[in-house]
Amino acid sequence: MxxxxxxxxxxxxxxxxEAMARAEVGxxxxxxxxxxxxxxxRCAGIMGMEAxxxxxxxxxxxxxxxxxxxxxxxxxxxxxxxxxGLYEAGAFAVLSGLTLHxxxxxxxxxxxxxxxxxxxxxxxxxxxxxxxxxxxNTHNVSSGTVITPExxxxxxxxxxxHGLKLHIDGARIFNAATHLGVEPRALTEHADSVQFCFSxxxxxxxxxxxxxxxxxxxxxxRARKLMGxxxxxxxxxxxxxxxxxxxxxxRLHEDHANARLIAEELARxxxxxxxxxxxxxxxxxxxxxxxxxxxxxxxxxxxxxGILVDARGGQRFRLVTHNDVSASxxxxxxxAFAEILG
Numbered sequence: 395m396x397x398x399x400x401x402x403x404x405x406x407x408x409x410x411x412e413a414m415a416r417a418e419v420g421x422x423x424x425x426x427x428x429x430x431x432x433x434x435x436r437c438a439g440i441m442g443m444e445a446x447x448x449x450x451x452x453x454x455x456x457x458x459x460x461x462x463x464x465x466x467x468x469x470x471x472x473x474x475x476x477x478x479g480l481y482e483a484g485a486f487a488v489l490s491g492l493t494l495h496x497x498x499x500x501x502x503x504x505x506x507x508x509x510x511x512x513x514x515x516x517x518x519x520x521x522x523x524x525x526x527x528x529x530x531n532t533h534n535v536s537s538g539t540v541i542t543p544e545x546x547x548x549x550x551x552x553x554x555x556h557g558l559k560l561h562i563d564g565a566r567i568f569n570a571a572t573h574l575g576v577e578p579r580a581l582t583e584h585a586d587s588v589q590f591c592f593s594x595x596x597x598x599x600x601x602x603x604x605x606x607x608x609x610x611x612x613x614x615x616r617a618r619k620l621m622g623x624x625x626x627x628x629x630x631x632x633x634x635x636x637x638x639x640x641x642x643x644x645r646l647h648e649d650h651a652n653a654r655l656i657a658e659e660l661a662r663x664x665x666x667x668x669x670x671x672x673x674x675x676x677x678x679x680x681x682x683x684x685x686x687x688x689x690x691x692x693x694x695x696x697x698x699x700g701i702l703v704d705a706r707g708g709q710r711f712r713l714v715t716h717n718d719v720s721a722s723x724x725x726x727x728x729x730a731f732a733e734i735l736g
Contacts, residue, residue, distance in 0.1 A: 395697075396723045399704045401566075401649075401676060401716035404597040409641060410634035419629035422448070423619070429629030433636060437603045440639070441588055442579030445611040447604045448632060450623045452565045453482045455589030455604040457489055458621065460526060462606075462613035463559045463587070466491030469522035471513050473499040475535035477563055478528055489621065493522050502672060503533030504541055507548045514556050527553040530563040531581060532570045537669070538653075538677030540570040543580045550584035559586040565602075566595050569675040572646040586610070595646060595676060596638035597717035600631045642717055649676040652715040652724035659728035663735040678713040692734065699730045 397403045406414070420426035434446040449455045456478050460470060470486060472479055474496040478486060486492045495513050497505055505527070515521040527549060531541040550560045562585045564570070564578075571578045582588045587606035592598035604614055618624060625631070657673040657680075660666050665686030668678070682689055693705035704712045715724065 395700050395702050396719060396727060397702045398713040398715065398719065398727065399702050401594045401597075401714045404716050404718045406599045406634050407597065407637065407641070407717070410598065410637045413633040413637050414630045417629040417633035419627035421626050422628040423624040423626060427627060427629045427632070429636070430632045433632040434603070436636075436639065438605050440578055441582045441590075441605040443582070443588070443605040443607070445606065445608045447611050447614050447618060448625075448628060448635075449602050449604055449618055450600065450625070451593070452477075452563070452589060452591040452602045453485065454618065454621055454623050455602040456482060456561070456563050457485045458614040458617040458623075459561045459587045459589060459604055459606070460486055460492060461490045461617035461620075462610055463561065464490055464492055464525045465523075467493075467522060468525040469493045469495050469515060470526045470528055471495045471497065471505075471510060471524055471558075472528040473497060473503050473505055473530065473533070475499070475503065475533075476528060476530045477534055477565065478530070480535070495524065499533070499536070502536035502539035503530055504545050505529065505549050507552045510549055511552045511556070514558065524556070524558055526559045526561055528561045528563060529585075530565075532566045532675050532677070534565075534677065535679075537672040537679040538566065538569065538675035539672050540573050540674050541581070542574065543576065543583070546581060547584045560584065561586065562588040564588045564590040566591070566675065568643050569595050569646055569650070572643075573650060573674050592635040592638050595642075595649065595716060596635070597642045598631075598634040598638045601635050603635075645717070646676070648721065649715040649717070649719070650674070652676075652719055652721060653678050653713070655721075655724045656713060656715070656728050656731070659731050660735075663731070666735065676715045679711065681710045684709055686735070695734050696730055701727055701730055
C-alpha cells in the first residue's frame with residue numbers, strides 16, 4: 395500500500411535497523427546513555443541552543459516545555475489551530491494547569507506581532523498571567539506552511555519585550571528549513587525553546603528532541619520524568635535518530651516535490667478546493683464538494699488502487715508524503731486521482 399495518511403507511518407530504514415542493533419547504550423535517566431548524550435549534544439548544536447533533551451514524542455516535548463516555562467494558572471498565547479491546543483488531549487490544562495489565548499493566524503498559522511502585543515494580559519490579579527507565546531513551524535492545519543525567520547523574529551521581539559518566552563513547536567522544522575533553503579538554527583535563533591520530531595518527516599520509529607538553555611532543559615528533564623518519559627537504554631532509539639540527521643534530512647525536498655505533483659493533479663478537478671500556494675512542504679489539505687463524491691467513497695476507491703488516504707474529516711482530506719513514498723508512488727497517486735475524479 396502507498397500510505398499517505400501521515401508521515402508517522404514510516405518504517406525504520408535498513409540503516410536505522412543496523413544502527414539500532416549495534417547502538418552503545420546505558421541508563422538515560424542517569425544520563426549515562428552515550429548514544430542519547432551524543433544525539434542531544436548534536437541537536438542542541440543544530441538548533442543553536444545550549445542543551446537538549448530526548449523525549450518520547452512531540453506532545454511530550456511541547457508539554458515539558460510549557461511545564462518548564464510556566465507556573466500553574468498561567469496563559470499561553472498561540473494560533474487558534476496550533477497542535478498544542480488542538481491535538482495534545484488538553485495536556486496543557488491537565489499537566490500544567492494552563493489556559494490558552496488563541497489568535498487567528500494570518501495567513502497560514504503566522505501570528506501578527508501587533509495582535510500578540512494586544513493579547514498579552516496586563517498586570518492584573520483578575521487576569522491569568524501571559525508567560526509563553528507558541529509558534530508552530532511547519533503549520534500542520536495550514537497544509538504544512540512555513541514561518542520565516544523574519545516572522546519568527548517579529549513575534550519574538552514582542553514576546554521578549556514583555557517578559558514572555560517564545561516556544562516553537564517545530565515538529566517538522568527540518569521541512570521548513572528545506573523549503574526556505576536555510577539552516578534550522580535560522581528558524582530558532584530568536585526562540586527560547588524548540589521541539590522537533592524524529593518520527594514524522596525524519597522517518598525514525600520513536601522520539602523527539604527539546605532544545606533550550608541548560609537551566610530550561612534541567613527543568614524539562616524533571617517534567618519528562620513526571621510525565622512518565624524517563625527512558626532507560628534509549629540509545630537503541632537515538633541511534634535511528636542519528637541516521638535521520640545523516641540521511642533522511644537530505645532528501646526532504648523529494649517529499650516536497652512529490653506533494654506538489656499530487657496537489658497539482660488534484661487542483662485540476664472541479665469540486666476540489668485546494669490552495670496550491672499553501673503546498674510548501676509535505677502536507678496536502680483539500681476538500682471535496684459532496685456533489686462530486688462522498689469523501690468515504692473517494693477513500694474507498696483509492697484503497698482499491700492500493701492507496702490509503704485520511705478521510706476522517708468527512709469531505710476534508712489530509713495527504714502527507716514521506717520517506718516511504720517514492721516519486722513513482724506519487725505519480726501513481728496522481729494518476730489514481732485523475733481516473734477517479736476525471
